Amino acid sequence: MTLDFPRSIRTLCLTIFAAMLAACQSVPAPTGFTAAQIAALQTEGFIENDAGWALTFNERLLFASNESMVHPEQKSRIEAVARNLVSVGITTARIEGHSDSTGKPAYNLALSQARAQAVSAPLQAGGMRFTADQIVGRGETVPMSSNSTVEGRQDNRRVVVIVTPQ
Numbered sequence: 001m002t003l004d005f006p007r008s009i010r011t012l013c014l015t016i017f018a019a020m021l022a023a024c025q026s027v028p029a030p031t032g033f034t035a036a037q038i039a040a041l042q043t044e045g046f047i048e049n050d051a052g053w054a055l056t057f058n059e060r061l062l063f064a065s066n067e068s069m070v071h072p073e074q075k076s077r078i079e080a081v082a083r084n085l086v087s088v089g090i091t092t093a094r095i096e097g098h099s100d101s102t103g104k105p106a107y108n109l110a111l112s113q114a115r116a117q118a119v120s121a122p123l124q125a126g127g128m129r130f131t132a133d134q135i136v137g138r139g140e141t142v143p144m145s146s147n148s149t150v151e152g153r154q155d156n157r158r159v160v161v162i163v164t165p166q
Contacts, residue, residue: 032165033090040088041163044081052164055081056144057119063157065102068114075122082126085163091127094134094162095120100153101140113137119159 033041033053046053057078063069070078085091097116099108116135124130145152 034088037088037090040084040090044084046161046163052162054163055161057159057161063115063159065100065153065157066111068097068111068118070118070122075125078119078122079126081161082123082128086127090163092129092134092166093123094136094164095123095130096142096160096162097137098142098144098156098158098160099137099140100156101143101147102153105139109137109139111137112139115157115159119161123161 041048041053041055044055046055048054085093095116097112097114097119099112099115101108103111113136116137120130120135140147140156143152143156144158145155147153147156
């Protein structure tokens with residue numbers, strides 16, 4: 001038995017099929033960073049990882065134990081980083097503060113939040129904008145190094161700025 005559809009239904013089905021096939025072949029919108037943005041990120045020392053592009057302020061910005069203050073010369077450097085990123089259209093990021101494991105976890109969480117806030121201020125002065133949920137403290141939960149040595153604890157007192165495409 002053969003099915004004989006009227007010509008108008010056959011034409012309609014072929015038109016729908018052709019439209020669906022054309023939609024499958026369309027190019028998706030570009031994602032990621034432009035070449036200029038990647039160059040700016042690399043110039044500033046950002047490293048690409050699974051989370052995006054990350055800049056760890058530990059070698060450039062070391063926090064003493066129990067401290068969250070950003071020194072004036074460091075503020076100037078952080079503002080310059082922000083201005084460079086804003087100039088290529090990168091206007092926001094996630095800022096994560098960290099601590100070593102010395103002290104109580106609740107205190108370290110609050111201290112790491114204060115560190116993230118301290119770094120966000122010069123980034124904002126340089127033109128970047130953040131929502132409250134983009135500035136977070138991680139406490140001692142994500143160590144970079146072992147907390148069993150002085151050097152390791154110093155590594156863990158850091159702030160990381162993570163940039164992802166908008």
